[in-house]
Structures are given as structure tokens and as C-alpha cells.
Amino acid sequence: MLEPIPINADEAPAPQERTPEELLRIIFDYTAKISGERSIKNVLLLMADMGREMILADRCTVWLIDHAKQELFTTIAHGVNEIRVPLGTGFVGHSIETGECLLIDDAYADIRHNVDNDQRTGYRTQAIITVPFVGNNGVILGAYQAINKLTPQAVFSRRDLEQLKLAAAYAGKSLESVILQEEIESTQREIIFTMGQIGEGRSKETGNHVKRVADYSAILALGLGLSAHEAELLRVVSPMHDIGKVAIPDAILLKQGKLTSEEFDQMKQHTEVGYQLLKSSGRELLKTAAIVAHQHHEKWDGTGYPQGLKEEEIHLYGRITAVADVFDALGSDRVYKKAWELERILQLFREERGRHFDPRVVDVFVEQLPALLEIRERYKDDADETL
The missing domain is CATH 1.10.3210.10 (Hypothetical protein af1432)
Structure with a gap:
């Protein structure tokens, strides 16, 4: 399995924690982009990028619930294609099921870690944050997951957790709006096509x-x-x-x-x-x-x-x-x-x-x-x- 690429001090300076000014810039930039998006896929990608940049994670994943299949899935996981896991499995399953935020220093020391994803992707998860996000009615839609801190400490802090919770609070409601808009447009398409068939019929x-x-x-x-x-x-x-x-x-x-x-x-x-x-x-x-x-x-x-x-x-x-x-x-x-x-x-x-x-x-x-x-x-x- 591949280890996260270490930062070589001789080649490049190690990334430092974001300053308040940098955090504001990232938040304003991404919230502006997200508010103008109508594509679920693009919103999810922006959400993942925002979380990764805010807390200097190596990867950020956005998980959603597929109620029909009783699965959790992600199509926006940096470096990989779609991943699906049964509801309730892994850190993300626990977080979505309980509504609990998780801050883990060593994933392999925790029995909730789903090692199958690492084996499938050849990537080793170490430090991890998982934050569920909700829609306007308070129902959990999915979860943010940040993996492997890029600073020399190599672990996430409580400050990182609070920042990711802030991003999740905004992004969850934005995602719900886009999902609703897509559902409306999908319904309109069905109505339009059906009415067209009626007219021609x-x-x-x-x-x-x-x-x-x-x-x-x-x-x-x-x-x-x-x-x-x-x-x-x-x-x-x-x-x-x-x-x-x-x-x-x-x-x-x-x-x-x-x-x-x-x-x-x-x-x-x-x-x-x-x-x-x-x-x-x-x-x-x-x-x-x-x-x-x-x-x-x-x-x-x-x-x-x-x-x-x-x-x-x-x-x-x-x-x-x-x-x-x-x-x-x-x-x-x-x-x-x-x-x-x-x-x-x-x-x-x-x-x-x-x-x-x-x-x-x-x-x-x-x-x-x-x-x-x-x-x-x-x-x-x-x-x-x-x-």
C-alpha cells in the first residue's frame, strides 16, 4: 500500500496552519462558487476542495446516502472513482448513523476503520475527521471526511474539526438546494416529455x-x-x-x-x-x-x-x-x-x-x-x- 507522500524540508517548506485571513478567503471564494452552481457533481467537488484547503488535508471525501440501496457512496473522493459501502460501516457509517463527529489520530488503531477502501485504492489512511452534514430540516444527508493532515504534526486538531463543521453546515444546506432544484427540473423534463407525447399521440x-x-x-x-x-x-x-x-x-x-x-x-x-x-x-x-x-x-x-x-x-x-x-x-x-x-x-x-x-x-x-x-x-x- 502507498504511504502519503512526506514533505521533504530540503525540497519545499512544510505547509503551515491557515491564518484567519486565509480561511476567510477560502470560505468566501468557495461559498461564492457553490452558490452559483446548479450541478450536484460540481457542488460536491467544490465542497471537497473547500474542506481540503481549509484544514490542509491530503484528501477530502464527500459521502452521500443512497436510501434505495441502503449504501453510502462517494463520487467525489480525491484520487479515486466511486466508492460504495453498506450503511453503518466504517467511520463514515458510524458518523452518519449517530450524528457524531469523529477526530481520529490513527485509523488503524480503531476497530471502526474500514480497511477495504485502502486495500482497493492502495492508499493508507492515518489521521481522519468525519463530520455529518444536514439539510434545512435537520435530516442528515451525508458526511464530510478529511484524511491525513499535511502539516508536520500529521494529525488533525480540534480547530480543524470546528472548521470542517463550519464548512459542512454551509455545504449541506447548499447541496440540499441543488438536489431540490435538480428534482424540480427532472420533474419538469418528465412532464414536458409526457405532454409532448400526448400532443403527438x-x-x-x-x-x-x-x-x-x-x-x-x-x-x-x-x-x-x-x-x-x-x-x-x-x-x-x-x-x-x-x-x-x-x-x-x-x-x-x-x-x-x-x-x-x-x-x-x-x-x-x-x-x-x-x-x-x-x-x-x-x-x-x-x-x-x-x-x-x-x-x-x-x-x-x-x-x-x-x-x-x-x-x-x-x-x-x-x-x-x-x-x-x-x-x-x-x-x-x-x-x-x-x-x-x-x-x-x-x-x-x-x-x-x-x-x-x-x-x-x-x-x-x-x-x-x-x-x-x-x-x-x-x-x-x-x-x-x-x-
Whole structure:
């Protein structure tokens, strides 16, 4: 097993305890970073880094409870990948189970030490602090664990314990907020996708249609240089583009022949209905879904509906979804037509570049065609679903 690397006095000065000014700087720096984070993984990483820097630990680990599996796990342990242990085992299990903070000088002299982790990682634990952290309701969420002090004394002090408790008090509540936010957004994603399936289901589309349009939209967004966040946002909301179809009568929605001008006018109302359903939300996901529902039938040359917007007046998300939706619609069987051959679809996009569609989006569509076709194959409709 590997021992912690000792500090050689001839090569570098041994680290000294943090001054009050240094501690404040570390706390302010990390609390500012944590408060701006929405990713659980990033919050956990910042928590681990903050604890390690505050008390000069060699490693810092953040453990969470997996209630479903009755395990403790960490994906943020400096130098290692995910570790899982049964609830109640080791120092961390004891600390979470009892709510007790632990300050240990020699881990191997304590029967609670779980040596399996050291054997798995090739790292030797010596001095250790374990501090449970709680959410706003006082329920324990997990624990901080700092391992091996880097100062010449090589053991943690009561001062270190108090400092780690301070970090845990802040970080636990911050983590709970991020978990809650992720749960809210996850629920929104499920609702959006389900509502999108409902909207498409009324016109006899399969669930795979909304999956394909979602992934097409994300690929096009990335190809246009949008950020990963924006691409994921568009992937999540694009299934809602036709949600307004819930208000269109079946006689029009399922008509196999050509619509009359009056019927088509009524069909076009689905863009306004979708927008009205979604526009009042203050949530980013639903606000974006409202844009897509409202504008995905606008055309680059201004001849689309419902507002007759043209070129850059149309939100980029609407321009992207238009290409993704039409590509999938043309390549799929519908109640009123059979699927088109790929070359016929590509010819239409060449003809409609700069008329129906944003030229730049069409160019990216052509560049990304292999990836789009792979998605189409992955989520192809079963024959009985298209009948």
C-alpha cells in the first residue's frame, strides 16, 4: 500500500496552519462558487476542495446516502472513482448513523476503520475527521471526511474539526438546494416529455417521434455553436412543439385527405394554443418550450405562421426545431402520406434553404446528417405503431 507522500524540508517548506485571513478567503471564494452552481457533481467537488484547503488535508471525501440501496457512496473522493459501502460501516457509517463527529489520530488503531477502501485504492489512511452534514430540516444527508493532515504534526486538531463543521453546515444546506432544484427540473423534463407525447399521440404519432426531434434539435444546436446547456435545454423542450394539437378536433387532426383552407386555419391555431399554455411560467424550461411551440412553423422568408416572422426575428430555437420536425415528419409514415426517400428529403431542404429554413441551420443539418440518421435508426418506429 502507498504511504502519503512526506514533505521533504530540503525540497519545499512544510505547509503551515491557515491564518484567519486565509480561511476567510477560502470560505468566501468557495461559498461564492457553490452558490452559483446548479450541478450536484460540481457542488460536491467544490465542497471537497473547500474542506481540503481549509484544514490542509491530503484528501477530502464527500459521502452521500443512497436510501434505495441502503449504501453510502462517494463520487467525489480525491484520487479515486466511486466508492460504495453498506450503511453503518466504517467511520463514515458510524458518523452518519449517530450524528457524531469523529477526530481520529490513527485509523488503524480503531476497530471502526474500514480497511477495504485502502486495500482497493492502495492508499493508507492515518489521521481522519468525519463530520455529518444536514439539510434545512435537520435530516442528515451525508458526511464530510478529511484524511491525513499535511502539516508536520500529521494529525488533525480540534480547530480543524470546528472548521470542517463550519464548512459542512454551509455545504449541506447548499447541496440540499441543488438536489431540490435538480428534482424540480427532472420533474419538469418528465412532464414536458409526457405532454409532448400526448400532443403527438392525438395525431397518431409515436413516442419515438418526439425522441427523434429532441435529439435532432440538440445535435443541430451544438453544430451551430450553441453551448451544451442550450443544446440540452432545446433537447428537453422540443417535444412540446406540437402540444397545442390537444385543442384541434380529431376530424381535422386525423383527416387523411388534404385540409380545406378553413381546416388549415384551424390547424394553425395549435401554435397559439401551445404558446398560451406555456408562456406564463417563470421556469426556464417552460419559457423555452413556449418559444418553440409558438415559432416552429415560422419561415425564414416571412411566409410562415402564426406571426409571419422572418429571418432573425424568429428565435433560433424555433428555426432549429423547424428543421428537426420537418426532417422527421417527411421521413415518417403519417395518416396522410407515406415516408419520403432520403434523397427526396434532401432535395426539399436544398430547395427551401433561404425560403422555409434558415440557410445556416440547413448547412449544419447537411454536415450532421450521419449523426441524424443514426438517431433515426436507433429510434425507428415499429411497423405496427405506424398503422
